[in-house]
Amino acid sequence: MNDAILDEGFFTVRWHEGAVELLDQRALPLRETVLRFEHAEDVARAITDMVVRGAPAIGVTAAFGLALGTRELPDERGAFDRGFAALCERFAAARPTAVNLFWAIDRMKARRAAVGDSPVTAVREALLAEARAIHDEDVAACVQMGRLGAELVPDGAAVLTHCNAGALATAGYGTALGVVRGARDAGKKIRVFADETRPFLQGARLTAWELVKARIPVTVITDNMAADLMRRGEITCVVVGADRIARNGDVANKIGTYGVAVLAHVHGLPFYVAAPSSTFDVTIPDGAGIPIEERSPEEVRQIGGVRIVAVDVPVRHPAFDVTPAELVAALITERGVLRPPYEAAIAAMLTRSA
């Protein structure tokens, strides 16, 4: 699986011939460029710079990045373990909001601990195997979310999505777009409206690109058109991904998600969140505790290198917002579709296996 190109002719992140390879998502849809990384530091920087983005994909990439980094560490066990701990800290600093990053790092740490006194060469192999497992499990979780979520999407539906929660945001198949693919694979006719998702334009650039590859009809709209389409009755439901879900079901996701959730609620449309169990963070009671990344104002002031706001004009750039659980009709996970009250449903889901 790791070396394989996905059915649709691309991959998001893979381990290939002793290095980490990423499809450069900053260049899409204009250029399909694969970047090859032979140093862990460069992988960490690629996460910060959004070469790869999307909570599950960030987790998978960090896992491979850690496996890669262990090859740069000395064979002496003490030095290896100090270096591994530093690598884990480095990756944890790459981006703050998506909890899958920390979840993946914790899994790698646990695997390191589990192999205990093994020779360092065996530890390296174990960590690469763990990263491969994280990758493969992510694809499997997406396919399963797609299967379960498809039941919520009626035949003929027009699904509104925000940002990109697709194959490009995961190891493959996608979370929100996994639900879309699942509905398609279940034989349903389905269409997608993709919010362009300023400032980084993940909807316009990435969701449109991958749905065209998947031959699923997609129409791009500016973020501010969603309300009007809802009012006109052109949207059936909303499906988005998540970067972190708190214990009570509050959802942090790409900036603009909260507004879409409010609009869906007002227009009587179900708002669904698709996310694997690795996205849940029960250490945080509610959305107020989720750290929200502030990114560079220049990402708002420019689009593709074209300046749209004078450099001295203040701008804001919170990269995420929090949607309160009350606005979420269901949480679609690989372990089942959760309905309110979420705190109990989430706790039960996390104690059972997939």
Next chain:
Amino acid sequence: MNDAILDEGFFTVRWHEGAVELLDQRALPLRETVLRFEHAEDVARAITDMVVRGAPAIGVTAAFGLALGTRELPDERGAFDRGFAALCERFAAARPTAVNLFWAIDRMKARRAAVGDSPVTAVREALLAEARAIHDEDVAACVQMGRLGAELVPDGAAVLTHCNAGALATAGYGTALGVVRGARDAGKKIRVFADETRPFLQGARLTAWELVKARIPVTVITDNMAADLMRRGEITCVVVGADRIARNGDVANKIGTYGVAVLAHVHGLPFYVAAPSSTFDVTIPDGAGIPIEERSPEEVRQIGGVRIVAVDVPVRHPAFDVTPAELVAALITERGVLRPPYEAAIAAMLTRSA
């Protein structure tokens, strides 16, 4: 007034030395370029191409364009009148939604009728005088809206606005931004959050530019950040302009306005619309009857010449939406602040003079 640069060092539209001059709003904020038009056809095309935009500014520009066009018509009265009628039709086809365009054309037609059998040279002078009057009255209406609207805006307010309803959308001072200027001129501390307003970016490019010139603090946000700012309590009220207001108070304005109105309502924030009496169209019972312009998909697919959506991906581009009157806390006109029920308030406002 017509030849004068506004206090803030720019003008939107003026009659100058026998021609129409427009500040090229497509080039802002990167370049401050004044375009000079010596042919009516070029003025009409400038309206279609959004060299100038904003409902009141379009009306003023069309009036000057008609005055300019009469100079290209023969002196023989029959031919002049046929030419004038054709010019009126040409300008009426420039853009469909802003009713101020048709209102201005109707005023010019009425002036033509009023001067009856005067020599054609005198008719030309009368039409230029009418265009100058439309211009000057627009500035005066904006200042008056600012004075009246300022009372609705508390000291220390953070006003969210969408698109540009400023000096650049009018002959000067602005409608929504006229209210902001009015509050500032009344001694209130006031700050503005400007939605960037995709696809044409009137907020990021124009509202920010003119508020910086006016030394009023402004922060640009992407359209999809407004909901989060409201939830965080950072917005005091919303003030926008309008392109056409139906008999019942339904408001057509830039795409995205409806979504902002819904979000303001849900967050308990007042949503105000500032528009001169020329923006009201009582021939249309409600918003469903307002023609909504569909503009080129390429305006969505590209930003400043940079492609963000592959050329073969479908996009939507309704340039306006309709906000139902129920979501509007007050309509601010130069003839008074209207409160619900709007149908009676609008009818009464239109029968009294300013």
